[in-house]
Amino acid sequence: MTEKALPAESAKTQTYIVFVVAGTSYAVPSHQVQHMEMVERVTPVPNAPRSVEGVVFSRGQVVPVINLRARFGFERTTINQRARLLVIQHGNRTVGLLTDEAREFITIADGSIQPPGDAIGNLSGGYLDGVATLGQRIVLILNIREVVESTPVAAA
Amino acid sequence: MSDRDPQFESSFMDDYFAEADEHLLAIRRCLLMLDAAQGADVPPAVLEELFRSCHSLKGISAMVELREAELLAHHMESGLRAIRQGDVALDGGNLDTLLAGANALEAVIVAKRQGVPVPSEELAIAALGALASSQVAVRRPPADAPDSIGNARGWTVTFVPSPELVARGVKVDTIRARLLEFGKIRSVTPRVQAGGGISFEFDVESGDEASLSALRTDGVSYESLPLPVSPAQADAAAAGGDPSTSPRAWEVASGAPGNFVRVDLTRLDDLMRVAGDLVVTRSRLEDTLRRVERHVPAREFRSLQEHDSLMERQLRDLREGIMRVRLVPVGEVFRRMPFVVRDLARDSGKRVQLEITGQGTEIDKFLIERMMDPILHLVRNAVGHGIETVERRVAAGKPPDGTIRLSASTVGESVIIEIADDGAGIDIAAIAQRAPAKGIRTEEGVLDSRVLLDIICASGFSTRDEADRISGRGVGMDVVRGTVQELGGTLEVATEPGRGTTFTITLPLTLAVIDAIIAHIGDQIFAVPQSAIQEIIEVDPGSLRSLEQNELLTYRGRALPIVRLGRLFHISAAARPRLHAIVVGTGLSAVGLLVDRVAGHREIVVKTIADPLIRVDGVSGATELGDGKLVLILDVAALSRSVRERRRAGERALV
Amino acid sequence: MRTILVVDDSPTIRKMVRAALGSLTDVAFIEASSGLQAIETLAIHPVRMVVLDLNMPDMHGLDVLRFLRSHSRYRNLPVMVLTTRGDDTSRQAVLEAGASSYLTKPFSPSFLVSSVRQLLEPEPNQPAP
Numbered sequence: 001m002t003e004k005a006l007p008a009e010s011a012k013t014q015t016y017i018v019f020v021v022a023g024t025s026y027a028v029p030s031h032q033v034q035h036m037e038m039v040e041r042v043t044p045v046p047n048a049p050r051s052v053e054g055v056v057f058s059r060g061q062v063v064p065v066i067n068l069r070a071r072f073g074f075e076r077t078t079i080n081q082r083a084r085l086l087v088i089q090h091g092n093r094t095v096g097l098l099t100d101e102a103r104e105f106i107t108i109a110d111g112s113i114q115p116p117g118d119a120i121g122n123l124s125g126g127y128l129d130g131v132a133t134l135g136q137r138i139v140l141i142l143n144i145r146e147v148v149e150s151t152p153v154a155a156a
Numbered sequence: 157m158s159d160r161d162p163q164f165e166s167s168f169m170d171d172y173f174a175e176a177d178e179h180l181l182a183i184r185r186c187l188l189m190l191d192a193a194q195g196a197d198v199p200p201a202v203l204e205e206l207f208r209s210c211h212s213l214k215g216i217s218a219m220v221e222l223r224e225a226e227l228l229a230h231h232m233e234s235g236l237r238a239i240r241q242g243d244v245a246l247d248g249g250n251l252d253t254l255l256a257g258a259n260a261l262e263a264v265i266v267a268k269r270q271g272v273p274v275p276s277e278e279l280a281i282a283a284l285g286a287l288a289s290s291q292v293a294v295r296r297p298p299a300d301a302p303d304s305i306g307n308a309r310g311w312t313v314t315f316v317p318s319p320e321l322v323a324r325g326v327k328v329d330t331i332r333a334r335l336l337e338f339g340k341i342r343s344v345t346p347r348v349q350a351g352g353g354i355s356f357e358f359d360v361e362s363g364d365e366a367s368l369s370a371l372r373t374d375g376v377s378y379e380s381l382p383l384p385v386s387p388a389q390a391d392a393a394a395a396g397g398d399p400s401t402s403p404r405a406w407e408v409a410s411g412a413p414g415n416f417v418r419v420d421l422t423r424l425d426d427l428m429r430v431a432g433d434l435v436v437t438r439s440r441l442e443d444t445l446r447r448v449e450r451h452v453p454a455r456e457f458r459s460l461q462e463h464d465s466l467m468e469r470q471l472r473d474l475r476e477g478i479m480r481v482r483l484v485p486v487g488e489v490f491r492r493m494p495f496v497v498r499d500l501a502r503d504s505g506k507r508v509q510l511e512i513t514g515q516g517t518e519i520d521k522f523l524i525e526r527m528m529d530p531i532l533h534l535v536r537n538a539v540g541h542g543i544e545t546v547e548r549r550v551a552a553g554k555p556p557d558g559t560i561r562l563s564a565s566t567v568g569e570s571v572i573i574e575i576a577d578d579g580a581g582i583d584i585a586a587i588a589q590r591a592p593a594k595g596i597r598t599e600e601g602v603l604d605s606r607v608l609l610d611i612i613c614a615s616g617f618s619t620r621d622e623a624d625r626i627s628g629r630g631v632g633m634d635v636v637r638g639t640v641q642e643l644g645g646t647l648e649v650a651t652e653p654g655r656g657t658t659f660t661i662t663l664p665l666t667l668a669v670i671d672a673i674i675a676h677i678g679d680q681i682f683a684v685p686q687s688a689i690q691e692i693i694e695v696d697p698g699s700l701r702s703l704e705q706n707e708l709l710t711y712r713g714r715a716l717p718i719v720r721l722g723r724l725f726h727i728s729a730a731a732r733p734r735l736h737a738i739v740v741g742t743g744l745s746a747v748g749l750l751v752d753r754v755a756g757h758r759e760i761v762v763k764t765i766a767d768p769l770i771r772v773d774g775v776s777g778a779t780e781l782g783d784g785k786l787v788l789i790l791d792v793a794a795l796s797r798s799v800r801e802r803r804r805a806g807e808r809a810l811v
Numbered sequence: 812m813r814t815i816l817v818v819d820d821s822p823t824i825r826k827m828v829r830a831a832l833g834s835l836t837d838v839a840f841i842e843a844s845s846g847l848q849a850i851e852t853l854a855i856h857p858v859r860m861v862v863l864d865l866n867m868p869d870m871h872g873l874d875v876l877r878f879l880r881s882h883s884r885y886r887n888l889p890v891m892v893l894t895t896r897g898d899d900t901s902r903q904a905v906l907e908a909g910a911s912s913y914l915t916k917p918f919s920p921s922f923l924v925s926s927v928r929q930l931l932e933p934e935p936n937q938p939a940p
Contacts, residue, residue: 161919164827164830164831164920167830168827171822171826172823174823212821212866215824215864218895218896218917317854317855318855319855328847329845332869344869348881348882352882352883356847356850
């Protein structure tokens with residue numbers, strides 16, 4: 001299903017994948033997402049940081065999984081059928097983001113995106129690239145670099 | 157030339173880079189030989205190959221519009237032409253200019269490859285230009301140093317090509333290669349034959365008529381010539397016994413076409429992956445076989461098992477074969493070191509000899525590329541910080557020339573690379589003093605090699621405060637260790653004040669598949685590489701004795717330190733009446749890793765864990781057990797090391 | 812089917828020449844990486860025209876050219892010589908040695924194609940006027 005954002009001054013648009021974490025909708029540019037898959041089980045890595053759920057095997061690669069609920073300060077829940085792993089490419093790193101659900105592809109016009117204000121919901125402005133208003137709906141554009149790079153790294 | 161097509165040109169960049177690499181390699185090799193031959197006559201074959209490589213590099217650089225490389229190569233060519241014609245001498249200064257030119261060429265091409273702005277190498281170009289135009293009348297180099305081999309005679313060898321010979325794989329190049337094996341070729345001339353056909357006439361010098369006559373079945377005829385044979389000329393380098401500078405080696409270096417295929421590394425990666433998948437599939441097959449055993453008549457089952465075993469062996473051969481394709485000699489990295497050492501030593505006024513052994517040791521191509529910088533860094537450090545100045549060395553009763561030993565060898569499933577210097581050793585006291593400032597705690601007066609390494613490799617650590625052109629020491633050591641560890645290897649240091657320092661890098665030879673023991677801890681499964689395991693013993697938890705923080709088990713008359721992996725990994729597990737201890741290490745460094753149970757052994761395909769998010773002490777990789785489940789591979793060395801350290805800390809606390 | 816022999820010791824250049832001439836129809840390519848190889852190939856295969864690099868390891872392109880022109884069989888074989896910008900071989904020397912045409916690297920692919928097309932037109936065995 002594709003939603004088209006209301007036409008704005010700039011005609012430039014991008015496709016995004018929308019996912020949900022603890023009731024809030026977030027979006028990431030689709031070109032950064034390698035693929036999405038259902039999650040069966042994640043192998044925990046001992047002594048890894050709290051928000052690192054563990055690792056999975058995805059398309060022949062060992063991919064670390066960041067539990068976005070934990071990352072954003074929410075309580076963890078058990079992984080169910082609806083949970084989705086977004087495997088994203090950041091530089092030469094491949095990282096998986098564990099979300100509650102992810103189903104939509106939408107096109108958002110650049111003009112519909114406002115810069116993030118402070119303290120939206122639970123997040124500090126740093127994680128967001130912007131806020132998109134699509135009709136009645138608010139979708140937070142996630143800054144992947146922030147999420148991946150500022151997630152605490154395992155003590156080596 | 158109007159009407160260029162940038163799109164056309166850019167689609168050949170991969171080919172350009174591959175070919176440029178070969179030419180750069182040849183240029184470096186030749187420059188090295190010229191350096192070694194300094195003082196002796198300039199060997200024409202080497203100059204020729206050098207000249208050609210620069211010319212070819214110029215041509216292809218022009219074709220892809222890499223103007224900077226084209227210009228540099230052109231100027232290298234001019235300089236070499238002047239030397240070849242005897243107008244200019246090949247002294248140390250000119251050789252330096254050529255080396256600078258080669259470095260500049262490489263820098264330009266690397267920059268283009270990485271997509272960063274290409275440096276303008278005006279200094280190098282200016283120096284080359286000055287070289288080419290300087291006219292110092294020099295004795296002309298001998299046209300072709302006659303070098304006879306024992307009772308060599310002259311022959312005219314005629315080869316007539318034909319479709320039948322080509323079909324058999326016999327062509328003029330193959331004949332030439334074979335002639336080079338037992339003789340020296342003075343010239344090759346194509347001739348028109350009476351019937352209109354073509355023949356090739358080789359002017360050959362050889363003492364081996366038997367080999368010559370063996371070529372008769374391949375379209376070759378020959379007759380002897382009264383050729384004046386000059387007395388063997390002593391070659392200074394050859395007298396020194398260095399095979400790489402003997403005249404024979406030069407000729408072969410520029411000659412025979414090899415039986416090689418250029419392979420894209422990603423294709424090899426794909427092949428490896430498929431081979432890995434095959435291993436997993438076969439494991440699943442084995443599992444299924446076990447399950448169906450009772451449903452199948454014994455004879456049929458045995459036959460199935462035999463086929464399974466056979467497949468396992470064949471797969472192993474296939475895997476090894478593919479891995480061998482990826483192996484390249486470590487010499488590829490070592491090759492550049494003489495230049496580096498030479499430049500640095502010169503800059504710092506020190507005198508350094510570089511000894512290289514084990515260049516033929518083979519290592520995975522991927523590892524080689526990643527190890528280039530770390531090894532370079534360690535060598536630079538050895539010159540910059542290890543080897544003392546001539547005065548200091550003489551004052552200490554050491555020979556004025558410092559020695560750096562670079563070696564590579566294969567031990568079991570590892571490749572060991574050592575960088576050793578006979579310099580002043582690491583100033584442990586000075587480093588220990590700096591440690592607290594970097595947030596590293598050390599114990600009073602105790603600085604074992606591991607802690608020393610930790611300090612040196614801490615980011616931002618440097619014993620000099622300004623950037624040091626010679627080695628930039630400290631800025632790079634953390635990257636060195638990080639890279640080695642990322643590749644699944646280890647870095648160690650041993651140092652003796654006044655005597656020297658040795659850095660040892662251990663890397664896994666085979667990246668892909670190993671034998672492993674499967675261990676259960678709580679509801680989690682881990683794999684332990686078989687090669688690290690001494691023994692597996694059953695343990696009654698009641699028989700463990702506690703001593704301070706440690707638990708011990710009486711094992712073979714000694715107290716074996718035990719580490720409960722479940723506790724270390726924070727895995728909750730129900731108490732069990734019997735546990736298993738995996739004994740690793742030997743003698744005094746033996747340690748028992750306590751797990752719930754060991755569930756058999758199997759071959760596993762090792763996947764490296766690269767992302768910093770999941771790099772933890774004690775885990776060296778991951779594998780898939782054939783059912784989609786990902787299982788972590790334990791880093792036994794790291795685990796036992798941390799146990800020993802805790803134990804030592806515990807023992808010291810007692811004293 | 813007209814066979815074009817591409818002679819250059821650089822595999823990259825050979826690849827580029829073939830790609831540039833890709834639009835020609837009814838054409839097949841043979842490659843040689845040295846002067847001797849080129850001569851051997853000509854002795855064995857029927858070749859319609861040659862694209863010849865100059866600076867090659869075993870035999871300089873001009874020597875190859877002179878040799879060919881000394882043989883009645885190849886006197887009229889169209890040979891396009893590729894020189895490198897900044898080479899010390901003069902245009903004069905190249906034409907005197909018997910080149911039918913010549914091109915300097917870097918060459919534009921469309922230029923190469925049109926020159927080769929021209930050279931392919933007349934049959935090589937026509938009696939010299």
